[in-house]
Amino acid sequence: MNASQEPDRAALFALRNRLLGPLRNRFLTTDQLCEAGRLMCGRPEGLSLYGIPAPEMEARGLRILGRTAVECTKDPHPATVAGAIAEIEATTPEADGEAMVVDLFCGSGNFGHHLGRRLRRPVYASELDPIVHEAGRRNLDRVGSAVDLRLADYRDLLDALPARSERDVYIVEPSWGPAFTPDGLDLTRTSPPVPEIIENIRRSRDCVPCLVVIETSDRVVHGSLEFSFGNAIHLRTLVPEPFPPHRTGSHFHLYRLGE
Ligand SMILES: C[S@@+](CC[C@H](N)C(=O)[O-])C[C@H]1O[C@@H](n2cnc3c(N)ncnc32)[C@H](O)[C@@H]1O
Structure with a gap:
């Protein structure tokens, strides 16, 4: 891993800790879902469930818990x-x-x-x-x-x-x-x-x-x-x-x- 990837990796683990800790049983906002998509899957849309990408989830009525964003089997x-x-x-x-x-x-x-x-x-x-x-x-x-x-x-x-x-x-x-x-x-x-x-x-x-x-x-x-x-x-x-x-x-x- 080169030095430029280090901040993202540190941010990924910090995010995981938040999603599995204080946000575990909280529904994520669109901003939080997009951040999770970017850090876990490379881009906000990379986090997708039921065929719906993170930026659209909240508007389409989906409610994703912090723990579920980490634990789920993601599309595709x-x-x-x-x-x-x-x-x-x-x-x-x-x-x-x-x-x-x-x-x-x-x-x-x-x-x-x-x-x-x-x-x-x-x-x-x-x-x-x-x-x-x-x-x-x-x-x-x-x-x-x-x-x-x-x-x-x-x-x-x-x-x-x-x-x-x-x-x-x-x-x-x-x-x-x-x-x-x-x-x-x-x-x-x-x-x-x-x-x-x-x-x-x-x-x-x-x-x-x-x-x-x-x-x-x-x-x-x-x-x-x-x-x-x-x-x-x-x-x-x-x-x-x-x-x-x-x-x-x-x-x-x-x-x-x-x-
Ligand atoms: C790794 S997650 C599953 C992720 C899932 N494949 C998805 O796409 O979201 C494991 C789930 O199993 C549930 N669980 C743990 N023990 C269980 C049990 N004995 N019976 C049924 N569900 C259980 C947990 O609450 C958790 O939601």
Whole structure:
């Protein structure tokens, strides 16, 4: 990194601390959303959810919490993942039953929203935090989304949704918190830990296979990705172009959970 990038990097971390601290449960103003877009994604419009860029969010009735601006899966990543799933399915035999998308840690709901639309599937989602749930519900209504979002622990959603098809897709995006350090991301330390989530998905499906997608940082430590997925089959890892200021970016891993 050259010296001219240092101020932006310092500003990025200062912003993250504010969004996850004092602004955590506050709705961001247009100025704050644009600043978040510029520092996290290189330009104000780079921060986009439900297809709506930061400068237009407030005017179009979206209300984005500070924590959600940091934690959300930003456009265009869900569309990239949907494209990969469609490609995978094009090369595998048809499956019985109407497949669903299950967004277990919904947050903004942006991931499930796009996946459901692109794959033309019903989406069921859970969010445990009442403030995040309320904001997510409101925003999804605002953009005319059909996501069925419940204020619930992800395990209750799993209990309520037995397997429908071998093409069911589960989005696994728990909060990283202290699992994410400068060394990388340890998936055994997320909240809840990923190995536990995968085991609960498996159990809820009573041996019917499915597809799981998980987002990580570009560095996962302690072999925790392989450990979390055990004998599941790794299908693909997608590495979208990182947002300009970071030099690091999200990876999306697709796994088939078997019997
Ligand atoms: C990393 S964020 C998800 C981001 C999401 N993919 C998006 O695009 O906004 C994780 C979310 O999971 C929620 N959460 C944490 N524990 C949960 C649980 N046990 N069940 C359901 N939701 C939970 C948190 O409140 C947080 O909103």
